[in-house]
Amino acid sequence: GAVVSQHPSRVICKSGTSVKIECRSLDFQATTMFWYRQFPKQSLMLMATSNEGSKATYEQGVEKDKFLINHASLTLSTLTVTSAHPEDSSFYICSANIPGQNYNEQFFGPGTRLTVL
């Protein structure tokens, strides 16, 4: 199956700093990628849809200026958590599907655990 990677797998940062998380499709091109946030033992909360070459579409309640998404190429989307605070600590997951597939299976990255001190 298709492979999606995320980097870093875990990051610890100080409050007020910015953190960038990368999501890469390794063996396919992804025009669309999704970013999720997951709290312990809870479901995936969709944060935004990342569109290659255009602005991301954010879900209601997600701050665009806080969670910056850039999808500059067909294999890379980045999520930058700006001025991170402890309440931003969470598990962040990205996913992508293969364009043109007749079913829309999502391929997930392994996730990034963010801890803000």
Next chain:
Amino acid sequence: AQTVTQSQPEMSVQEAETVTLSCTYDTSESDYYLFWYKQPPSRQMILVIRQEAYKQQNATENRFSVNFQKAAKSFSLKISDSQLGDAAMYFCAYEGGSYIPTFGRGTSLIVHP
């Protein structure tokens, strides 16, 4: 908006036994896809099984099968001959014309040896 409901926060099964995880959804669309994803302790989400709404035949993948009832908007997952490695969170997901997935809250499956 579509919603996906998993009413069982946790389920338990003995090794080698069969367990069924429930999922219902709400939609006004006629064409869509349904999925079951597994999230083991490693947190890496992987696809277990998928079903196209236009197909009446229930999908099967080895020990995993679904009971898809389109009129009832029900999509349950049956795991036969449960194994210790099946222990994980299982998420039911819906994807329709927007191509944006909607997930249920998940069911934690515990497998007892």
